[in-house]
Amino acid sequence: MIGSEFIINTLSLGSLYALIALGLVFVYGILKLVNFAYGEYLMVAGYTLYVLGTFTPIPWWLTMILAVALAAFVSYLTELIAFRPVRTKSLDAMLVTSFAVSVLLQNAALLFVSPRSRAVPFPPAFSESVTVFGATTPVRNILTIVTTVILLVALTLLMKYTVLGIAMRAAADKFTTTRLMGVPANLVISVAFILSGLLAGVVSIFWVGRSASVDPLIGFAPLLIAFIATVIGGMHSLQGAVVGGYVYGLLFNALSIMLPASLINYRDAFMFAIVILFLLLRPEGLIRGGYTEERVG
Amino acid sequence: MKRIALLLSIALVGALALTGCAAKTDKPAASTSGDKIKIGAALCQTGIQAPLDEPALRGAQLAVDVLNAKGGILGKQVELINMDGKSDPVTVGNVAKQEIQQGAVAIIAPSDFDFGGPASREAQTAGLVGISPCASSPLYGSAALGDKQFTMSMWNTTMGAATAEYAYKQGWKSTYVITDDFIDYTKSLSKYFIIRFKELGGNVLFEDTYTQGQGDVSAQVARIKALKTKPDFIYISSYMPDLALMIRTLRESGIDVPVVGGDSYDDPGLFEALGTKYGNNIIFDTHGFLSDAANPAYGEFAAAYEKKFGTPPDAVWVMPGYDAVMVLAQAMEKAGSTDGAAMAKAMETTTFDLLTGTLKWSDAASGHEPNKAAAMVQLKDGKPEFIGWVTPDKIPAP
Numbered sequence: 019m020i021g022s023e024f025i026i027n028t029l030s031l032g033s034l035y036a037l038i039a040l041g042l043v044f045v046y047g048i049l050k051l052v053n054f055a056y057g058e059y060l061m062v063a064g065y066t067l068y069v070l071g072t073f074t075p076i077p078w079w080l081t082m083i084l085a086v087a088l089a090a091f092v093s094y095l096t097e098l099i100a101f102r103p104v105r106t107k108s109l110d111a112m113l114v115t116s117f118a119v120s121v122l123l124q125n126a127a128l129l130f131v132s133p134r135s136r137a138v139p140f141p142p143a144f145s146e147s148v149t150v151f152g153a154t155t156p157v158r159n160i161l162t163i164v165t166t167v168i169l170l171v172a173l174t175l176l177m178k179y180t181v182l183g184i185a186m187r188a189a190a191d192k193f194t195t196t197r198l199m200g201v202p203a204n205l206v207i208s209v210a211f212i213l214s215g216l217l218a219g220v221v222s223i224f225w226v227g228r229s230a231s232v233d234p235l236i237g238f239a240p241l242l243i244a245f246i247a248t249v250i251g252g253m254h255s256l257q258g259a260v261v262g263g264y265v266y267g268l269l270f271n272a273l274s275i276m277l278p279a280s281l282i283n284y285r286d287a288f289m290f291a292i293v294i295l296f297l298l299l300r301p302e303g304l305i306r307g308g309y310t311e312e313r314v315g
Numbered sequence: 316m317k318r319i320a321l322l323l324s325i326a327l328v329g330a331l332a333l334t335g336c337a338a339k340t341d342k343p344a345a346s347t348s349g350d351k352i353k354i355g356a357a358l359c360q361t362g363i364q365a366p367l368d369e370p371a372l373r374g375a376q377l378a379v380d381v382l383n384a385k386g387g388i389l390g391k392q393v394e395l396i397n398m399d400g401k402s403d404p405v406t407v408g409n410v411a412k413q414e415i416q417q418g419a420v421a422i423i424a425p426s427d428f429d430f431g432g433p434a435s436r437e438a439q440t441a442g443l444v445g446i447s448p449c450a451s452s453p454l455y456g457s458a459a460l461g462d463k464q465f466t467m468s469m470w471n472t473t474m475g476a477a478t479a480e481y482a483y484k485q486g487w488k489s490t491y492v493i494t495d496d497f498i499d500y501t502k503s504l505s506k507y508f509i510i511r512f513k514e515l516g517g518n519v520l521f522e523d524t525y526t527q528g529q530g531d532v533s534a535q536v537a538r539i540k541a542l543k544t545k546p547d548f549i550y551i552s553s554y555m556p557d558l559a560l561m562i563r564t565l566r567e568s569g570i571d572v573p574v575v576g577g578d579s580y581d582d583p584g585l586f587e588a589l590g591t592k593y594g595n596n597i598i599f600d601t602h603g604f605l606s607d608a609a610n611p612a613y614g615e616f617a618a619a620y621e622k623k624f625g626t627p628p629d630a631v632w633v634m635p636g637y638d639a640v641m642v643l644a645q646a647m648e649k650a651g652s653t654d655g656a657a658m659a660k661a662m663e664t665t666t667f668d669l670l671t672g673t674l675k676w677s678d679a680a681s682g683h684e685p686n687k688a689a690a691m692v693q694l695k696d697g698k699p700e701f702i703g704w705v706t707p708d709k710i711p712a713p
Contacts, residue, residue: 023533023537024537027533027537031531031533125361128361128365132369133360133361133362133365133366133369134365134369134555134582134583134584134630135366135555135559135582135584135588136584136587137559137584137586137587137588137590138588142592145563145567145592145593147568147569154568154569155567155568156564156567156568158567225530228530228560228563228564229556229557229559229563229588230559230587230589231555231556231559231585231587232556233555233556233584235363236556238528239528239529239530240530242528243530270531270534271533271534274533274534274535274537275534275537275538282523283496283524286526
């Protein structure tokens with residue numbers, strides 16, 4: 019029984035982590051910017067679910083679409099207002115800017131809503147339990163896996179077969195050359211931010227759905243997960259982020275179950291020890307990226 | 316590496332600026348013989364401590380209004396000065412110091428030993444009474460902080476023992492404990508619950524842990540399901556927001572035995588997050604209950620609260636904040652002055668009748684242990700119901 023439950027849990031957790039990591043790497047790939055405000059896009063989607071679900075009669079499926087759209091829009095706005103003006107300056111300036119955006123958005127939620135967590139209404143079907151292969155699990159976990167597969171396939175098609183996708187991959191590899199070929203830098207970077215926000219929005223539905231509540235600091239844990247997953251998988255490729263997400267999910271669940279009772283308190287220590295080993299022995303992660311150059315302009 | 320160094324230096328500059336600001340205000344203490352009695356509060360309006368402190372602050376503000384309407388304390392009007400402690404122990408200490416310099420005669424400290432302690436230490440140094448509305452650590456008292464320091468809350472010793480005895484009396488003999496190891500409060504609460512439950516003859520099947528922010532309890536669920544004998548109930552010592560996640564995951568995975576816990580469950584955010592579907596079979600003890608059933612004086616308080624803030628009280632934490640100011644007021648009246656030592660003496664020798672029940676502190680030599688009953692509450696269809704006031708037969712030694 020633990021067998022099938024373990025597999026479903028690991029797959030759904032891994033799927034969620036993969037999406038989280040992917041959103042971060044989309045921006046990192048092109049801008050070489052670790053966007054600390056990434057978790058806040060997730061928070062924005064969470065609060066949209068809360069506000070629309072609690073105070074308006076809009077049906078739940080529409081609130082979800084609007085939440086994802088708003089996360090993508092806020093991500094785009096931060097790029098436009100905060101990151102674009104400092105983009106040609108140093109990378110450090112961008113990094114600090116991303117901290118500023120993060121603090122700003124968090125405090126906006128704190129001031130305009132409440133420091134206390136707010137309950138987010140979800141359709142009952144979302145947390146209904148089903149029994150699959152003898153394991154009782156929420157429908158949400160199955161939905162997470164299915165959604166992730168669909169998104170990964172769609173993103174693969176986008177990156178492989180559309181002009182935009184090819185331009186983005188090229189920009190991630192050699193930004194200057196790509197610009198010389200006539201690809202507009204602003205467009206590629208904006209699209210990266212929009213996709214990043216979109217993924218954060220989708221993750222938010224499942225992340226918030228687990229506790230059915232949202233609070234101003236909800237974005238921190240996903241951000242940390244994205245960091246660890248990308249360290250394991252590799253910062254320089256989208257595949258790396260996905261692999262890192264699943265490996266992290268597997269490691270997390272496996273350690274939780276296999277460690278003897280006396281060592282359970284030290285699970286996170288084991289987890290981080292593994293991360294440190296990765297940094298020491300394979301700093302580029304499981305999946306090596308292609309040649310990368312410093313971002314210019 | 317360069318980036319880390321940069322960030323570190325920014326943080327350092329920030330810290331320096333803060334201490335610099337505090338130092339600048341280092342003027343001689345303002346006169347306390349003005350026509351107003353000033354009470355300082357270092358409650359946190361931002362950061363992780365805000366969910367507890369912000370309602371307490373509202374309660375305190377209301378209490379000051381009520382006092383002033385009745386003529387104030389010792390014939391003087393009362394003024395509450397709150398500065399945001401920002402959920403940072405250093406800031407909490409600094410703002411308390413600043414308020415004392417502005418003439419505060421007592422300090423209300425944040426509701427946690429780690430965050431509230433610095434404010435109480437500043438109060439103690441200045442010879443003033445410091446009081447925390449809701450710090451429940453047994454460290455919060457005269458032994459660790461000084462002979463003029465108090466907490467309004469029952470200690471975790473009482474909070475843990477009350478639920479242990481209640482559960483045992485329901486005939487629930489075995490439990491599975493999940494402890495959030497992120498903060499001291501949750502660890503110490505589990506500890507006293509386990510001590511008392513074992514003492515009664517209860518069986519603790521396993522002591523599991525969780526860390527706030529981890530965001531996943533599937534491993535704990537798997538371990539519970541793998542047990543040969545099922546627990547009669549699950550004791551979870553954690554807090555929001557992850558508490559909702561933990562209880563929902565248990566329920567969604569088909570574990571429907573009672574879930575028992577402490578005052579951190581007393582959060583409307585939790586009730587709503589669990590909803591009618593999962594908001595059942597959950598029992599916790601807390602400081603009071605937002606209805607006349609627990610205290611006849613509640614109705615009047617609630618009406619005054621609604622008049623001032625436009626909404627009915629939404630969290631139980633407003634009551635200890637209100638009570639803290641009232642205790643200080645009574646102590647000043649009884650002492651006949653705002654002298655810290657005289658007030659502390661008055662607080663040790665008075666039995667207070669408060670919104671959160673009757674309260675009697677032990678003397679400074681025995682730690683200012685609060686003798687207080689716990690309000691036992693259960694969730695039914697997502698709504699809290701008052702079970703009754705419970706005083707444990709035996710309270711573990713801190």
